[in-house]
Amino acid sequence: MKALVTGGAGFIGSHLVEYLVAQAIEVVVVDNLSMGKLDNIKQSDNVKLYIEDVRNESFMQALLQREKFDYIYFLAAVASVADSIERPCETHEINQNAVLNMLEFIRTAKLPIKQFLFTSSAAVYGNLPELPKNEDARVSPLSPYAIDKYATERYVLAYGELYQLPTVCVRFFNVYGPRQNPSSPYSGVISILTDCLRQGRVFTMYGDGLQTRDFVYIKDVIQALWLITQKSTHHQVFNIANGRELTLAHIIKTYEKITGRDLKITPMAGRLGEVKRSVASVGKLTKLGYATNWSLKQGLTQYWKGAQCETS
Ligand code: NAD
Ligand code: UD1
Numbered sequence: 001m002k003a004l005v006t007g008g009a010g011f012i013g014s015h016l017v018e019y020l021v022a023q024a025i026e027v028v029v030v031d032n033l034s035m036g037k038l039d040n041i042k043q044s045d046n047v048k049l050y051i052e053d054v055r056n057e058s059f060m061q062a063l064l065q066r067e068k069f070d071y072i073y074f075l076a077a078v079a080s081v082a083d084s085i086e087r088p089c090e091t092h093e094i095n096q097n098a099v100l101n102m103l104e105f106i107r108t109a110k111l112p113i114k115q116f117l118f119t120s121s122a123a124v125y126g127n128l129p130e131l132p133k134n135e136d137a138r139v140s141p142l143s144p145y146a147i148d149k150y151a152t153e154r155y156v157l158a159y160g161e162l163y164q165l166p167t168v169c170v171r172f173f174n175v176y177g178p179r180q181n182p183s184s185p186y187s188g189v190i191s192i193l194t195d196c197l198r199q200g201r202v203f204t205m206y207g208d209g210l211q212t213r214d215f216v217y218i219k220d221v222i223q224a225l226w227l228i229t230q231k232s233t234h235h236q237v238f239n240i241a242n243g244r245e246l247t248l249a250h251i252i253k254t255y256e257k258i259t260g261r262d263l264k265i266t267p268m269a270g271r272l273g274e275v276k277r278s279v280a281s282v283g284k285l286t287k288l289g290y291a292t293n294w295s296l297k298q299g300l301t302q303y304w305k306g307a308q309c310e311t312s
Pocket of ligand 2: 080120122172173190274278
């Protein structure tokens with residue numbers, strides 16, 4: 001079996017690569033290292049890394065033609081909502097057009113894939129009041145990032161139905177864990193919190209801290225992705241989350257307790273285009289056999305332990 005993981009040197013992608021290799025799957029990674037890191041990919045005979053841009057159509061087409069992948073996991077993206085608001089056109093090329101071009105090539109070249117999995121986001125649900133969000137809930141994408149994710153989902157599902165391609169979409173809620181890159185002000189909040197607590201840096205808090213998110217530990221996410229790969233899931237959408245709604249203020253308190261450190265906080269106005277409350281129903285995923293194994297406390301404790309090893 002052979003898999004392509006775009007964005008495989010990034011946070012979620014690199015954990016997926018590790019897992020696939022452990023299942024004896026041959027893995028090819030395409031990543032331009034804009035956020036990913038070489039160190040995230042462990043040397044193995046079963047992994048080949050191309051430092052390339054998914055927008056490079058001729059490269060991607062030659063790769064697909066040559067390698068004949070069984071599974072394609074499309075994770076490459078500019079993953080930040082705030083960054084997409086800064087540069088909507090550039091992020092659109094990556095977050096939507098690169099995916100569409102790949103689907104079109106798979107269709108026209110009649111490549112015999114077993115599954116094409118697209119990683120969408122909870123951001124598509126926006127600020128509509130119904131909570132928790134199930135996959136059939138109304139959507140209201142508020143940012144270029146969320147618009148691209150939703151529109152691309154529709155392409156992925158329509159390609160599946162119209163051209164009989166085995167496609168599936170997942171909507172990640174807020175994933176956290178080791179290897180999430182904290183280097184950008186647009187990075188995932190738990191990676192930034194970890195960095196601030198480690199280095200005694202000041203944390204900028206946007207808004208009142210009462211915004212909520214459904215934080216899910218990376219190991220639960222990989223469990224979910226593998227279930228979706230193994231089961232009959234074509235042409236469907238799955239939430240991947242923990243199923244608990246927690247405020248940012250609560251996350252900070254819990255993390256302070258775990259680390260025994262106090263976070264220095266500078267308050268700032270809330271960010272534009274953000275979702276205020278977010279929590280998933282994971283009923284559909286649970287029916288596939290999914291069960292969350294990592295509470296917030298367990299996940300943060302494990303993440304902090306790893307971060308401490310990196311420091312020493
Ligand atoms: P990440 O930034 O760590 O990973 C994305 C990877 O894509 C990075 O390694 C980056 O270098 C690479 N990349 C970016 N642009 C590229 C390009 N033009 N060509 C090739 N590679 C490129 O982010 P992540 O958190 O691992 O996110 C993975 C996927 O999951 C993304 O599609 C993201 O939108 C989605 N997602 C993430 C979360 C989350 O909480 N982390 C939630 C919802 C959805
Ligand atoms: C995150 C993901 C996005 C995903 C979405 C799904 C990243 C970078 N973003 O976006 O890919 O689609 O979940 O729900 O992985 N905050 C601060 N200070 C900071 C950083 C963040 O207060 O320094 C706040 C933000 O304003 C926000 C909350 O923390 O209210 C979470 O922010 P962030 O981690 O960027 O997540 P999302 O915007 O939810």
